Amino acid sequence: MASLTLSGLPALRRQHLLVEFAGLKQVCPEGVFVTLSPGDPTLWSGVLFVRDGPYAPAVLRFQISFPDSYPRLPPLVTFSTDMFHPLITPLTTYMHSTDVQDDGTVSATDEERLPPGGFTLRHGFPEWFGRGSRNTSRQSSGQHQPVQTPPRQPRLSVSSKGTPTSKGSAVGNSPGFAETQTKEISTFEVLRYIRSTFDDENVLDSIPVEAAGNSGAWHAWRTHRQDQGKVFEGASEAPDAGDTKEPPGQNESGMPSGVRKPGEWNWEGVWEERVKKGVAASLSEAVLYGGAAGGGGGxxxxxxxxxxxxxxxxxxxxxxxxxAH
Structure with missing residues (x-):
């Protein structure tokens, strides 16, 4: 008789999620709170209280949707709180493709897209994103949720010192962007990694642009860090805002001259302004207690x-x- 696997038994998969959730009641990443949706263990709701780092003191709401073949395929993490972050697709995006070509085009057959507010896990868990294994897994998982795109060319991430032991940096204890060895990834690791991308500058520094869900936020963060004196390996000087203009017509890539790639914009001061507004909005009464998009009502x-x-x-x-009792 062929051996039965967890991914082949829906009842056991759900039981696996319930066991993981029960474990989080005993130990959960600091500042992260999650709960199950009534009657559906495959959909979790969560709140992240960012207590340290560049996004403190934001309060962020998110959901985690687990596909049928989890943990062989990654969950879909979606933030309902609007935040300017390198790994979060903008809420104003209809559908973000993680396989955009260099000339800005998107394949019409691209099935690997993130919804608005989608959080890409490619940087923290590259082993989840092998095209071959994913295509095989999709036969059993169907179209439960959109799946994020693997990197076209893995790159070594910038080395970092990590965070203090009490915070448990996810990057320091999990595979890097270029590592692809297969292992079962727990929900605790996913939550810890998500938190680290908000409270640890070194984790944000280590994200390559290929793994970004919002390339504009990625460039803005890099510019912000360079203004602070951070030096990135292989980083070239950012083009001066006055040098990005081209004569009318088309540029060398064939795109209209009025269209500039994210790396050609002047990002000075953008990250600070956008994140400051986002953090303030997340703490407003309308968002915290309901009534506004990403709020606690409804x-x-x-x-x-x-x-x-x-x-x-x-x-x-x-x-x-x-x-006490």
Missing amino acids: DDVIRFSNMEDDDIEAVKDNLLRAI
């Missing part, structure tokens, strides 16, 4: 209450009494 599973300090202390006391 159908959100995790909701916040606007409470006075005395009420918060009373809730804390009740929790402590419940734990």
